[in-house]
Amino acid sequence: RKEVEQDPGPFNVPEGATVAFNCTYSNSASQSFFWYRQDCRKEPKLLMSVYSSGNEDGRFTAQLNRASQYISLLIRDSKLSDSATYLCVVNRAGGSYIPTFGRGTSLIVHP
Amino acid sequence: DTEVTQTPKHLVMGMTNKKSLKCEQHMGHRAMYWYKQKAKKPPELMFVYSYEKLSINESVPSRFSPECPNSSLLNLHLHALQPEDSALYLCASSHPDRGAFFGQGTRLTVV
Numbered sequence: 001r002k003e004v005e006q007d008p009g010p011f012n013v014p015e016g017a018t019v020a021f022n023c024t025y026s027n028s029a030s031q032s033f034f035w036y037r038q039d040c041r042k043e044p045k046l047l048m049s050v051y052s053s054g055n056e057d058g059r060f061t062a063q064l065n066r067a068s069q070y071i072s073l074l075i076r077d078s079k080l081s082d083s084a085t086y087l088c089v090v091n092r093a094g095g096s097y098i099p100t101f102g103r104g105t106s107l108i109v110h111p
Numbered sequence: 112d113t114e115v116t117q118t119p120k121h122l123v124m125g126m127t128n129k130k131s132l133k134c135e136q137h138m139g140h141r142a143m144y145w146y147k148q149k150a151k152k153p154p155e156l157m158f159v160y161s162y163e164k165l166s167i168n169e170s171v172p173s174r175f176s177p178e179c180p181n182s183s184l185l186n187l188h189l190h191a192l193q194p195e196d197s198a199l200y201l202c203a204s205s206h207p208d209r210g211a212f213f214g215q216g217t218r219l220t221v222v
Binding site: 031032034036041042043044045046049087089091097098099100101102103104 | 142144152153154155156159167199201203205207208209210211212213214215216218
């Protein structure tokens, strides 16, 4: 089983739609969790950290369920500019903190 | 300032060449990373430096040799690479257990 699993998509949605991405992780000792965005041929950019209490940044809401080892990202009112690959990242626990990536979920927002 | 700078942005090298990739950050991060990313795949961890010491080597072939001259710099020395080593090489840095910030990457082509 992979450490971090994501549905690769693609998710193809119209502008204004709400879309949700999910991610599961296998190591229950993992310490911290993040969502990254990666545009084609660019580097991954940190979108937001994910906390058990849930956190929101504008149109983006992230949630962590430690019991289920499940992380989610909700994007409301999708914009064309949201089209990208969204990567779930889990910091592997034990010694050094190692950002471990899911395979990413591709989002295409169309007019 | 959340910037990680990588040079060069593009590199074409022959299989007998020796070259180096450079990475610099001035955010005071004590963890620095090298990742390799192939097209349509997530970044794969290669090396982790923690407080200027190599803490993780993910079974990377010896033709890749990392070096951390000081807390701001990270190098990746390349020698006798193979065409399948062509990829985007990403450097990142972070505070312990925080989100990592990535450089723009070096797009390497081995001919």
